[in-house]
Amino acid sequence: xxxxxxxxxxxxxxxxxxxxxxxxxxxxxxxxxxxxxxxxxxxxxxxxxxxxxxxxxxxxxxxxxxxxxxxxxxxxxxxxxxxxxxxxxxxxxxxxxxxxxxxxxxxxxxxxxxxxxxxxxxxxxxxxxxxxxxxxxxxxxxxxxxxxxxxxxxxxxxxxxxxxxxxxxxxxxxxxxxxxxxxxxxxxxxxxxxxxxxxxxxxxxxxxxxxxxxxxxxxxxxxxxxxxxxxxxxxxxxxxxxxxxxxxxxxxxxxxxxxxx
Amino acid sequence: xxxxxxxxxxxxxxxxxxxxxxxxxxxxxxxxxxxxxxxxxxxxxxxxxxxxxxxxxxxxxxxxxxxxxxxxxxxxxxxxxxxxxxxxxxxxxxxxxxxxxxxxxxxxxxxxxxxxxxxxxxxxxxxxxxxxxxxxxxxxxxxxxxxxxxxxxxxxxxxxxxxxxxxxxxxxxxxxxxxxxxxxxxxxxxxxxxxxxxxxxxxxxxxxxxxxxxxxxxxxxxxxxxxxxxxxxxxxxxxxxxxxxxxxxxxxxxxxxxxxxxxxxxxxxxxxxxxxxxxxxxxxxxxxxxxxxxxxxxxxxxxxxx
Ligand SMILES: Nc1ncnc2c1ncn2[C@@H]1O[C@H](COP(=O)(O)OP(=O)(O)O)[C@@H](O)[C@H]1O
Ligand SMILES: [Mg+2]
Numbered sequence: 290x291x292x293x294x295x296x297x298x299x300x301x302x303x304x305x306x307x308x309x310x311x312x313x314x315x316x317x318x319x320x321x322x323x324x325x326x327x328x329x330x331x332x333x334x335x336x337x338x339x340x341x342x343x344x345x346x347x348x349x350x351x352x353x354x355x356x357x358x359x360x361x362x363x364x365x366x367x368x369x370x371x372x373x374x375x376x377x378x379x380x381x382x383x384x385x386x387x388x389x390x391x392x393x394x395x396x397x398x399x400x401x402x403x404x405x406x407x408x409x410x411x412x413x414x415x416x417x418x419x420x421x422x423x424x425x426x427x428x429x430x431x432x433x434x435x436x437x438x439x440x441x442x443x444x445x446x447x448x449x450x451x452x453x454x455x456x457x458x459x460x461x462x463x464x465x466x467x468x469x470x471x472x473x474x475x476x477x478x479x480x481x482x483x484x485x486x487x488x489x490x491x492x493x494x495x496x497x498x499x500x501x502x503x504x505x506x507x508x509x510x511x512x513x514x515x516x517x518x519x520x521x522x523x524x525x526x527x528x529x530x531x532x533x534x535x536x537x538x539x540x541x542x543x544x545x546x547x548x549x550x
Numbered sequence: 551x552x553x554x555x556x557x558x559x560x561x562x563x564x565x566x567x568x569x570x571x572x573x574x575x576x577x578x579x580x581x582x583x584x585x586x587x588x589x590x591x592x593x594x595x596x597x598x599x600x601x602x603x604x605x606x607x608x609x610x611x612x613x614x615x616x617x618x619x620x621x622x623x624x625x626x627x628x629x630x631x632x633x634x635x636x637x638x639x640x641x642x643x644x645x646x647x648x649x650x651x652x653x654x655x656x657x658x659x660x661x662x663x664x665x666x667x668x669x670x671x672x673x674x675x676x677x678x679x680x681x682x683x684x685x686x687x688x689x690x691x692x693x694x695x696x697x698x699x700x701x702x703x704x705x706x707x708x709x710x711x712x713x714x715x716x717x718x719x720x721x722x723x724x725x726x727x728x729x730x731x732x733x734x735x736x737x738x739x740x741x742x743x744x745x746x747x748x749x750x751x752x753x754x755x756x757x758x759x760x761x762x763x764x765x766x767x768x769x770x771x772x773x774x775x776x777x778x779x780x781x782x783x784x785x786x787x788x789x790x791x792x793x794x795x796x797x798x799x800x801x802x803x804x805x806x807x808x809x810x811x812x813x814x815x816x817x818x819x820x821x822x823x824x825x826x827x828x829x830x831x832x833x834x835x836x837x838x839x840x841x842x843x844x845x846x847x848x849x850x851x852x853x854x855x856x
Contacts, residue, residue, distance in 0.1 A: 383746065398753045418575055426850075428850065428851025433581060434582055446752075
């Protein structure tokens with residue numbers, strides 16, 4: 290199935306998909322500079338699936354934007370293995386193009402030859418199980434289908450690192466479950482590294498090999514968990530629930546600290 | 551399926567995994583089908599009843615009232631209000647003399663040429679104003695202010711600058727239409743969602759590539775609205791110019807026809823000219839701009855079906 294999709298394997302000399310070293314970020318706020326991210330150090334290994342977990346406003350999107358190169362850190366350094374692709378909570382598909390043409394635009398900007406684009410776009414649509422939706426307009430697709438096209442478009446960039454910023458947060462629970470299965474399958478099939486941001490603890494545990502908990506104000510790495518539960522997992526699985534409870538306790542502790550100050 | 555050399559335990563997990571995959575696929579297909587919105591084209595009879603019939607009836611009512619005013623001697627002076635029949639005769643005579651299409655074409659040719667010229671100037675101007683901060687600060691306010699200046703105000707200076715000729719007409723059209731077109735593009739570009747720009751940047755669409763693949767298509771609805779308004783302004787400016795600057799060398803366009811009607815105190819001729827001006831304005835909008843705008847909006851799902 291979908292064997293034609295290239296494996297985005299690691300380049301020889303690079304032992305990371307992303308290397309974040311001592312990164313801090315502050316914004317000019319109404320009361321002077323506000324420190325949002327404080328001394329973040331994090332590696333994403335080639336082919337690894339890492340979820341970044343934290344309360345709303347803790348700086349998850351800020352960190353992802355920095356890794357994507359959309360903004361520069363105030364201090365520290367970020368290195369990635371090639372330009373990462375980025376998926377947002379909103380699908381960000383271009384409404385003036387069809388589903389297929391959205392994917393082809395990414396291919397074109399990535400330098401794929403004109404004659405190969407159509408076939409490659411169809412392959413990617415098949416990968417996200419949307420074969421036959423090439424000519425669909427964005428507004429004709431459901432929320433889940435839009436996110437799958439957005440995923441196909443992100444994969445079209447052939448990046449070794451896929452950054453995802455709460456991509457399923459706006460979907461209903463049934464659709465979200467299905468997309469978890471799909472993402473896990475596609476990650477295994479393509480070998481792409483994923484840095485996945487969420488505020489949903491169970492989602493983080495359901496998907497990741499490693500969960501990184503971010504504290505708030507400023508955002509610091511509070512703790513990390515390696516998730517040994519074999520895939521395919523389900524969000525209802527007992528081991529998933531168990532670990533989720535442990536992580537939730539820690540997360541609540543982090544949040545409580547702010548109430549005491 | 552599993553190849554023969556795999557151990558049975560491994561085959562089992564693979565089997566389970568591929569079963570799970572199949573189930574997900576089926577589930578997903580079901581979800582997609584449930585969310586699928588059926589899009590059907592409205593049949594012509596419905597469009598006819600909803601969109602075409604009402605204006606036809608309205609026109610018929612106006613004609614009836616008009617005729618009634620004359621039949622029942624409410625208005626008795628034909629130099630103030632000619633009968634519909636008189637105006638129809640005026641049209642027929644102009645048609646039989648072979649002049650009717652000439653009047654229309656003289657004005658339409660000027661209007662379209664002027665509009666295309668305005669397009670060629672207004673588009674790059676809008677791009678520069680939208681993208682270059684200094685230019686925007688310098689001429690942005692003037693450009694949007696110019697939209698509220700009635701373009702007939704440009705006719706006297708244009709006559710003194712260029713004389714009574716076609717160039718003067720084009721100058722008036724340009725001064726009327728260029729600000730609309732440029733402003734439409736500027737507001738179209740301003741309204742491009744930042745999310746699209748960020749998505750484009752992560753895909754490598756920066757600089758000119760970003761402008762071509764993201765900014766321009768995203769701003770198309772605003773640009774089209776500007777074009778539509780630009781045409782309306784072109785047409786109005788042109789009529790103003792033709793009425794004020796009618797001269798035998800310029801040929802008789804619709805504005806000149808109106809002015810001739812006034813000089814000859816011929817109410818039917820004046821009505822003829824007014825109807826033609828209205829007709830051309832509506833026809834261009836109905837045949838060119840509205841379909842274009844509808845197509846763009848519909849393809850983006852921005853047009854709510856009524
Ligand atoms: N461009 C910006 N300017 C000023 N403050 C910002 C900017 N972007 C983010 N912030 C602030 O940084 C904090 C973290 O934001 P964000 O990364 O979006 O959080 P999260 O994605 O974890 O919910 C918020 O308090 C937000 O107000
Ligand atoms: Mg966020």
